[in-house]
Amino acid sequence: MNIYEEDILDHYENPSNYGTLEHPDISYEEDNPLCGDQIRIDLQVEDGIITDLRFCGHGCTISLAAASMLTEEIKGKPLEEVKQLNKDDILDMLGIPLGPVRLKCGLLALKVLKAGAYGLKGWPGEEDEEAK
Amino acid sequence: MIGQRHYPNQVRIPMYPQPMNNPLNPLDIEAIRNDFSILKEENDLPLIYLDSAATSQTPDCVIEAMDAYYRTYNSNIHRGIYRISEEATAKHEEARQRIGRFINARRPSQIIFTRNTTESINLVAYSWGSANLREGDEILVTVMEHHSNLLPWQLLSQRTGAKLRFIEITDEGVLQLDDLERLLTERTKIVAMTHVSNVLGTINPVQELIAAAHAVGAKVLIDGAQSVPHFDVDVQELDCDFLAFSGHKMCGPTGIGVLYGKSDLLEEMPPFLGGGSMIRSVQRESSTYADVPAKFEAGTPAISEAIGLAAAVDYLNKVGLEAIFVHEQELLEYAHQKLNEIEDITIYGPKPRQKTGAITFNLEGIHPHDLAGVLDTVGVAVRAGHHCAQPLMQKYGVIATVRASFYLYNKLDEIDTLHEGLLKAQRMLTRRRR
Ligand SMILES: Cc1ncc(COP(=O)(O)O)c(C=O)c1O
Numbered sequence: 001m002n003i004y005e006e007d008i009l010d011h012y013e014n015p016s017n018y019g020t021l022e023h024p025d026i027s028y029e030e031d032n033p034l035c036g037d038q039i040r041i042d043l044q045v046e047d048g049i050i051t052d053l054r055f056c057g058h059g060c061t062i063s064l065a066a067a068s069m070l071t072e073e074i075k076g077k078p079l080e081e082v083k084q085l086n087k088d089d090i091l092d093m094l095g096i097p098l099g100p101v102r103l104k105c106g107l108l109a110l111k112v113l114k115a116g117a118y119g120l121k122g123w124p125g126e127e128d129e130e131a132k
Numbered sequence: 133m134i135g136q137r138h139y140p141n142q143v144r145i146p147m148y149p150q151p152m153n154n155p156l157n158p159l160d161i162e163a164i165r166n167d168f169s170i171l172k173e174e175n176d177l178p179l180i181y182l183d184s185a186a187t188s189q190t191p192d193c194v195i196e197a198m199d200a201y202y203r204t205y206n207s208n209i210h211r212g213i214y215r216i217s218e219e220a221t222a223k224h225e226e227a228r229q230r231i232g233r234f235i236n237a238r239r240p241s242q243i244i245f246t247r248n249t250t251e252s253i254n255l256v257a258y259s260w261g262s263a264n265l266r267e268g269d270e271i272l273v274t275v276m277e278h279h280s281n282l283l284p285w286q287l288l289s290q291r292t293g294a295k296l297r298f299i300e301i302t303d304e305g306v307l308q309l310d311d312l313e314r315l316l317t318e319r320t321k322i323v324a325m326t327h328v329s330n331v332l333g334t335i336n337p338v339q340e341l342i343a344a345a346h347a348v349g350a351k352v353l354i355d356g357a358q359s360v361p362h363f364d365v366d367v368q369e370l371d372c373d374f375l376a377f378s379g380h381k382m383c384g385p386t387g388i389g390v391l392y393g394k395s396d397l398l399e400e401m402p403p404f405l406g407g408g409s410m411i412r413s414v415q416r417e418s419s420t421y422a423d424v425p426a427k428f429e430a431g432t433p434a435i436s437e438a439i440g441l442a443a444a445v446d447y448l449n450k451v452g453l454e455a456i457f458v459h460e461q462e463l464l465e466y467a468h469q470k471l472n473e474i475e476d477i478t479i480y481g482p483k484p485r486q487k488t489g490a491i492t493f494n495l496e497g498i499h500p501h502d503l504a505g506v507l508d509t510v511g512v513a514v515r516a517g518h519h520c521a522q523p524l525m526q527k528y529g530v531i532a533t534v535r536a537s538f539y540l541y542n543k544l545d546e547i548d549t550l551h552e553g554l555l556k557a558q559r560m561l562t563r564r565r566r
Pocket residue numbers: 185186248249250251278280281326328329330355357358378520
């Protein structure tokens with residue numbers, strides 16, 4: 001399948017929730033040193049619920065589209081639920097298979113989210129595998 | 133082919149005949165492509181392989197040579213007193229001779245088999261470096277080194293206290309040599325530099341630098357990973373102390389590389405890895421070592437790969453390195469011309485004729501991963517990333533680039549497809565973006 005699906009290009013060109021929050025409760029930023037992609041996520045959290053959020057950064061279509069889709073997915077959700085998101089959820093959102101290199105692009109936003117919210121620093125998926 | 137040595141040095145390249153009216157026989161590209169099964173595979177899209185600087189394709193004759201070892205005389209070498217082991221030993225040592233002749237080494241014992249360029253360089257940094265460097269000494273490298281010719285020296289510097297110094301490059305991607313006298317002094321014990329940049333394709337004037345280094349008493353290691361596959365490298369003419377290269381970039385298999393060294397240096401150097409094959413006799417507490425090259429070849433080597441690399445060398449000799457070099461120049465000139473037509477392209481490094489085999493670029497506003505991804509949709513395989521040369525990327529202020537690299541089997545019309553793929557990426561990815 002072509003990874004440059006219209007859906008992905010749409011998110012890349014017109015990302016949802018793009019920008020920053022003025023007074024975020026949580027703000028976290030990280031990069032993928034291999035390709036220089038960089039993503040920051042700002043969260044506003046009330047009573048354990050993500051009430052507002054923004055992301056910004058630069059990267060390839062896959063990392064930016066995944067970030068945009070992820071922010072749509074988690075807006076209004078409890079933080080605890082967001083903590084359970086994993087690699088497969090991101091692949092489902094993107095709807096395309098990713099090779100090993102592009103997988104890191106796809107997972108960057110989730111990595112930032114988890115690191116910001118919970119201090120989990122590994123790549124999503126890898127920590128699960130270690131636990132197995 | 134050997135005996136014709138006009139072009140390894142940057143200074144002499146402008147005198148090289150114009151590729152378009154070159155007096156040599158042009159390569160018969162279709163016949164060459166016929167030698168490579170992978171290029172004949174029937175797929176939806178024909179494979180347009182523009183990543184030979186990472187790993188070259190393997191001609192059938194190389195695969196067959198390795199296959200014959202496994203099918204007819206598979207056995208360990210230097211040990212068995214029986215027919216097939218003797219045959220394997222003879223083929224392995226004959227491979228050493230043929231590879232030695234390819235770079236014009238004086239004797240086969242100067243060819244040490246390793247896994248790859250990386251291991252060859254590490255061997256020198258550990259064995260020669262640890263025995264010869266101390267605090268106050270200096271190691272001179274360039275900012276265009278592949279990490280495999282940087283990390284071993286960083287580690288050596290950390291072990292010994294010797295200082296690492298860098299030759300800078302100009303914006304055009306050639307070495308900046310006007311302040312060489314400041315960098316290359318009596319304190320310099322070794323100069324480790326690449327012959328050809330794996331990112332920019334720049335051919336460095338190594339012969340002049342080797343002479344300058346020797347004048348201050350420094351040894352020189354040349355990283356030949358990107359030169360030995362593409363033009364005639366003559367270790368006696370260059371007078372380098374060490375030369376490292378990899379089989380898999382010169383039509384050979386993975387898992388085999390070479391370290392060439394001057395005999396007196398190799399003989400003085402302590403062993404690198406200890407184990408079987410590298411000993412003369414072993415006592416409980418200490419041992420004596422075998423002669424060079426066995427001293428540096430502990431354990432069972434990559435036997436079929438050495439035989440495969442010798443077949444690759446024969447193949448390159450048969451096609452002719454000079455004709456390959458001229459063909460690559462033609463591809464490069466055309467690639468520069470076509471890619472320069474694209475709006476918002478930045479091409480890094482020197483123009484054709486000062487380089488071989490590779491063109492490295494970025495398109496404004498498009499991530500290199502996406503360029504490589506879109507090119508993949510039209511069947512073009514290129515490399516996107518930092519190319520294991522992060523200090524060079526930092527010099528250009530970029531994190532990654534796209535590199536298309538060429539070899540004997542590439543055709544001009546493949547560059548047309550590359551060009552179309554890049555335009556497609558621009559149409560797809562710079563439509564309405566912020
Ligand atoms: C200039 C240069 N040096 C060293 C290497 C490392 O080669 P290998 O991975 O075979 O050890 C490469 C390969 O990319 C190279 O291009």
